[in-house]
Amino acid sequence: MSLAWLVPLVLAMLALAVFSVRRLAALDEHGVVGQIGTPLLFGAWVLAFWELLTQALDVPRVLLPAPSLIAHALLAGYGVLAGDFAQTVLHSALIGWAAGCALGFATGVLIDRSPFLQRGLLPLAALASTVPLIGIAPIMVMWFGFDWHSKAAVVVVMTFFPMLVNTLAGLREAGHMERDLMRSYGASTWRTLWSLRIPVALPFVFNALKINSTLAMIGAIVAEFFGSPISGLGFRISTEAARLNMGLVWAAIFVAALAGSLGYGLLGWIERRATFWHPSIRTAP
DSSP states (O other): OOHHHHHHHHHHHHHHHHHHHHHHHHHTTTSHIIIIIHHHHHHHHHHHHHHHHHHHTTOOTTTOOOHHHHHHHHHHTHHHHHHHHIIIIIIIIHHHHHHHHHHHHHHHHHHHHOHHHHHHHHHHHHHHHTSOHHHHHHHHHHHHOSSHHHHHHHHHHHHHHHHHHHHHHHHTTSOHHHHHHHHHTTOOHHHHIIIIIHHHHHHHHHHHHHHHHHHHHHHHHHHGGGSOOSOSHHHHHHHHHHTTOHHHHHHHHHHHHHHHHHHHHHHHHHHHHHSTTSHHHHTOO
16 A cells, blocks of 8 residues: 555544544443443554554564454464463462462561561562562572472562562551550450451552552563473463564463453452442542
8 A cells, every 4th residue: 555545544544543432432431331442442443553554564574463463373373372371371470479469468467567577577578579580580490390380489579579568558557546446445456457457458458469460470471481381471472483473472462461451450340349438449430
């Protein structure tokens, strides 16, 4: 397609895209259609422009394959990608995320009750969080082997500190008046923790859970670059990129991005129902 036709077509599509997205958002601004349909429509327009420009400008597949080619690779490699999804997401990322968040939350509760641990463990946890991923991934492979256990260990290290810091910040949010009220009722320390301080800390905990959901995917995929069995999204990306099979590479990236987005969205949905009393949720549109 010549530029004489391409430029007017792109401009016309751009005007139609802006109009349709704004129109859909205005129809149901605070409803399900507006909150879910609008980003889906925006994404569909992005794919349409991507397909048009890569085909019209004859972009090499090695640099940027068209969405149709990625979709074909996704369908053709469904069985392979399903195994990679199970290896990376369900084993490495999910188990490591759950273990790292649970360990960070428990450590935060213990540190909050002990100034001695706060002075000793918190600096060590901060130091561990600064270690680069490419530094700890090979070590974890040597310690735990090439299977998903080493990748889950990397995810645990990555997700521990954000949960620890957010838990400590959340536990300190309980005000003096609320604590005095619990003491006036004769509540024990653990009863106050369970009935007051942990509920108040939930917005911070969910914030850490959402942050860690993305960190877990990144950690699991990158860790597979340093040693992996013959499955996994990171393994697939590295091996297929070496073969210049970019369609399957982008298909694996799409699977990872979709899994991370769905996990983040699910945690956000749970957060809105678990912390419905919080001002940030009550005042949200």
